Amino acid sequence: MNKSDFFQNVFDVTKLVPHGRVTSYGAIAHYLGAKQSSRMVGWAMNASHKLKDVPAHRVVNRNGILTGKFHFETPDRMKELLEKEGVKVVNDQIVEFDKYFWNPSIELEFH
């Protein structure tokens, strides 16, 4: 996997996050075999602004905090999108994050 593939894979995995579920930067990085490149996942999200079909709002940090909210059109946009999908957000943090967490390393595992 080369570098540009990494970015593309980040987008692909993000698109696979089911409606009403969320995942984390680290989980995506880990799934792609680069768990220490979670920062790059965030960077990829930044680049995903142009691609409108990437649900960047379903990607938060490992604590379920909406760290990327200020990169949306408005700071409340991310929360609105999540709550529209049934995910509760209080104080910029996802309530019962464990319940909604979608781990690609498990869900997309090949058997």
Place this chain on the structure above:
DNA sequence: ACACTGACCACTG
């Protein structure tokens, strides 16, 4: 070419 910055995370002492 160099230094610094991130929408982060796991490890260490």
Place this chain on the structure above:
DNA sequence: CCAGTGGCCAGTG
């Protein structure tokens, strides 16, 4: 337990 730190690497000045 918590603060510090190293790793990752594309972009920017």
